[in-house]
Amino acid sequence: QVQLQESGPGLVKPSETLSLTCAVSGYSISSGYYWGWIRQPPGKGLEWIGSIYHSGSTYYNPSLKSRVTISVDTSKNQFSLKLSSVTAADTAVYYCARLIPPAYFDYWGQGTLVTVSS
């Protein structure tokens, strides 16, 4: 059974960088598939942030591209998200998920709430 678990600070100050990691178990990232990040502001809908292949190839949402970096560490079987220059609008539950080609999400982490506040 594939499982994903997000981890990282729950509180980030405005203008700083949000950093999250997604640990994958039950499947080796090196075996394939894309892996992605999706966020959901409180009470709102879902927004795709970006995705990464095990080789390191990435795709980002154009609306966030200038602030987003997604990386992968196959030795630890995990991938990470960095979102820079955060504001209150970046407050959301952040999910990591596996993408099945062409690009829908079959396994999701439980999500982690990140609040941007001073």
Added chain:
Amino acid sequence: EIVMTQSPATLSVSPGERATLSCRASQSVSSNLAWYQQKPGQAPRLLIYGASTRATGIPARFSGSGSGTEFTLTISSLQSEDFAVYYCQQYNNWPPVTFGQGTRLEIK
């Protein structure tokens, strides 16, 4: 970017009845559409992909149809555990993948 529009925003249906949820794309997405169910405090769960293929373990009362720009998720004979928020997502033309704003299915 392809915009996905779901209707209605809220749907009130009695247990045992049928629910029909709609999703419209701003341009054709062929059959590259998925549906997800999300319950409070939980991650979304994949229900349907390829517009009409049920994901593993999804009950047969969930069915998807449509292609191009118009899609429907039908839940026959609603069970208590089906009351949740449902999202459609296109993946025909990405990046970015885009989601609809969701339909809340509530008990009437």
